[in-house]
């Protein structure tokens with residue numbers, strides 16, 4: 203239930219929710235007591251843990267490449283990266299069907315929401331290449347990132 207609330211909050215006001223989480227963490231220095239870890243532990247077979255974490259690092263790298271290409275005005279490249287590496291087209295790439303069966307439902311939903319947000323972002327970004335209006339592109343990027351944040355807040359593998 204808590205995760206659902208986080209995801210809904212992230213979806214409704216993703217920018218501010220994300221910022222609030224980041225600021226909260228920054229407020230603590232290293233010596234201060236850490237908030238209890240309330241994330242749900244999800245048991246994956248060992249090889250799938252390593253596989254999933256490698257995918258995760260690719261997700262982060264993709265976000266970085268998308269941002270670099272947006273800064274260069276390469277909206278077409280950014281759109282293609284989002285669709286093929288994070289979007290619905292990436293499901294085969296990440297072996298999602300194999301991994302999904304070990305995930306609780308809320309985690310599966312967060313994953314699906316991320317793939318959908320990335321595919322929507324790809325379309326928005328292609329349109330921005332025509333209109334020149336980048337505002338919806340940044341909003342779309344925040345929607346993708348909100349799904350990363352929401353799932354990370356709810357689940358852990360280790």
Ligand code: HEC
Pocket residue numbers: 255256258259261262263265288309310312313316346347349350351353354357358359360
């Ligand atoms: C469906 C849930 C889910 C989504 C969506 C998700 N992640 Fe993760 N991610 C995880 C889990 C679970 C871990 C492992 C955390 C742990 O065990 O401490 C993780 C770990 C990571 C790591 C650490 C990898 C390592 O080598 O330890 C990175 C980086 C990461 N995610 C990036 C992202 C980015 C960027 C996105 C969004 C584009 C994203 N993730 C979306 C669940 C998710």
